[in-house]
Amino acid sequence: xxxxxxxxxxxxxxxxxxxxxxxxxxxxxxxxxxxxxxxxxxxxxxxxxxxxxxxxxxxxxxxxxxxxxxxxxxxxxxxxxxxxxxxxxxxxxxxxxxxxxxxxxxxxxxxxxxxxxxxxxxxxxxxxxxxxxxxxxxxxxxxxxxxxxxxxxxxxxxxxxxxxxxxxxxxxxxxxxxxxxxxxxxxxxxxxxxxxxxxxxxxxxxxxxxxxxxxxxxxxxxxxxxxxxxxxxxxxxxxxxxxxxxxxxxxxxxxxxxxxxx
Numbered sequence: 073x074x075x076x077x078x079x080x081x082x083x084x085x086x087x088x089x090x091x092x093x094x095x096x097x098x099x100x101x102x103x104x105x106x107x108x109x110x111x112x113x114x115x116x117x118x119x120x121x122x123x124x125x126x127x128x129x130x131x132x133x134x135x136x137x138x139x140x141x142x143x144x145x146x147x148x149x150x151x152x153x154x155x156x157x158x159x160x161x162x163x164x165x166x167x168x169x170x171x172x173x174x175x176x177x178x179x180x181x182x183x184x185x186x187x188x189x190x191x192x193x194x195x196x197x198x199x200x201x202x203x204x205x206x207x208x209x210x211x212x213x214x215x216x217x218x219x220x221x222x223x224x225x226x227x228x229x230x231x232x233x234x235x236x237x238x239x240x241x242x243x244x245x246x247x248x249x250x251x252x253x254x255x256x257x258x259x260x261x262x263x264x265x266x267x268x269x270x271x272x273x274x275x276x277x278x279x280x281x282x283x284x285x286x287x288x289x290x291x292x293x294x295x296x297x298x299x300x301x302x303x304x305x306x307x308x309x310x311x312x313x314x315x316x317x318x319x320x321x322x323x324x325x326x327x328x329x330x331x332x333x334x
Contacts, residue, residue, distance in 0.1 A: 083114060086114070086116070090179070090180070090239055092175070093142075094115045094141055095113075095176060096114070096134050096138060097111070097112045098112075100154075100169070101167060101170070102167055102168040105168070105169050107126040111123075111125050111126070112125075115134075115138035117139065117142045119135050119139055130155050134171055137153060138175075141173060144175075145243075146177040150175065154168065154170040177243075179199075180204065180243050180328065181203070181204050181205075181224075181239065181243070182203045182206070183206045183235070183244065183246045183247070184206065184208065184223075184247045185208045185246065185247065185249065185256075186208070186209060186249040190316050190317055191214075193313045193316070194249075195223055197318070198321065201325055203245070205220075205222055206223060206227065207220045207223040207227070208227045208228075209228065210228050210230055215228060225238075230250065230255050231262075240268060241266075241268070245268070245327070245328075246259075246263055246271045248271070253275075253283075260283065261290070264287070268299070270301060271300055272301035272305070272324075273300060273304055275302060275303055276303065277303065284300075301327075304320055306323045306326065
């Protein structure tokens with residue numbers, strides 16, 4: 073039953089996987105309707121659902137609108153929709169239904185590649201800025217839960233293929249601050265073909281120019297190279313790990329703000 077626990081369980085799972093969804097709740101009915109008030113349904117991108125508000129054309133209309141809200145991204149607002157089932161949708165029920173549609177966008181993920189000084193300084197800043205940090209570090213002493221109590225998850229491999237369960241899409245931010253240039257390049261080669269919200273790499277101007285040339289020689293397009301934010305962070309004259317972390321956090325916030333505005 074959609075009024076039961078299955079919808080709430082699906083919402084918890086979606087939040088754990090940082091999956092955007094729309095919660096649809098019947099808040100008013102009049103006359104004959106397939107479901108009554110407080111009935112709930114969750115809609116995922118692509119139109120799959122958990123629960124039902126009664127099927128038929130009314131449900132199809134709600135699912136289509138939910139997909140539109142998800143496509144709008146985090147700027148989407150909750151809204152009410154109302155349908156007369158006979159006059160508007162040619163259903164034989166004859167009643168009216170009003171549905172509250174609530175887009176739920178979990179805090180965007182920031183994958184911090186590297187558990188060194190900068191990563192350690194950056195991760196505690198992120199939750200307060202409504203980002204969800206995930207740490208990637210293959211050395212146990214640099215990637216322990218004790219070192220990163222704010223991390224939602226710690227992955228012990230820099231190979232992107234091992235990042236199971238991490239969504240690498242337009243809602244995901246990646247910060248590359250590892251201890252090895254070769255590791256930085258390997259990560260970039262796997263990530264730049266993806267349409268991420270942000271990919272940033274720490275390094276000097278010389279390192280950045282060298283990397284861009286190497287990636288270009290390997291066949292990466294100008295469009296793919298343009299996705300790279302490097303040197304990473306806003307230019308605030310940062311020198312210490314904490315200052316660099318602050319500049320990175322500021323750039324992440326700036327990019328998110330611009331994406332919301334767009």
